Amino acid sequence: MTTTYCANHPDRETGLRCNNCEKYICAQCAVHTPTGYRCKECVRGRQKVFETATTTDFVVAFVVGALLSGVGAFIAMRIGFFTLFLAPLAGNLIAEAIRRLTGRRRSPRLFRLAAVAVGLGAAPFVLLPLAYILLGGAGIRTLIAVLWPLIYLSLAVSSTYYRLAGIELKR
Ligand SMILES: [Zn+2]
Ligand SMILES: [Zn+2]
Structure with missing residues (x-):
């Protein structure tokens, strides 16, 4: 030795x-x-x-994440069952858009913020119909309509995050 x-x-x-x-x-x-x-x-x-992300990157990631996710949730509301396939795809697309727009800079906080933005972008599509139901304005059909944006929200948030953070882990 x-x-x-x-x-x-x-x-x-x-x-x-x-x-x-x-x-x-x-x-x-x-x-x-x-x-x-x-x-x-x-x-x-x-x-x-x-930690290479700039302050602008955080703003861009948040706005892009929320807007694209809102569009995705709107589509999820219309296509129902196919949300199961669309949501992970949407998450990957959102992650890819954010990566490009932020010049592929990295930061764990940026990735978390992007995931939060995706959640917030989809939230109105879950909360508004839900409020409508709670106010007694709707029945079981509306409840099912809420289900898809909710599924979309959880799938899109996780796939956006893992797409961004997974690429980071590979280095
Ligand atoms: Zn030493
Ligand atoms: Zn060392």
């Missing part, structure tokens, strides 16, 4: 390695992250890659 030393402190013996770049690091150089120990350089590089 050979003795290994910290990459930054050649006089310090260590068996600990950065789980990203695999170089040896001593206890002082190691940073505890949710995915294990990493060297400071990798932690810094990771943050740089993860």
Whole structure:
């Protein structure tokens, strides 16, 4: 067995390695992250890659996400059952549109905001008929009409998010 030393402190013996770049690091150089120990350089590089979105990107992602999702929910209300196929597709399209319009910049917060925007864009199509039902203005047919925008909402939100965040995870 050979003795290994910290990459930054050649006089310090260590068996600990950065789980990203695999170089040896001593206890002082190691940073505890949710995915294990990493060297400071990798932690810094990771943050740089993860947070490149600008303030404009957040506005664009929100407006585009909400508008496109509203259109999708409107369609879901008309096509009923086919929402099951349309919603994931809509989520992917919305995610793709946002990626292009934001210059493929990344930020976990941007992805979460986009998912929230998709939810908000579809929300009126669920809430308005629901309010109508609660006020006693409608029967079972309206209840079913609410169901599809609701299914659309949950499927579109998750597929938008995973499309955006999944691409990020691949790096
Ligand atoms: Zn490293
Ligand atoms: Zn060290």
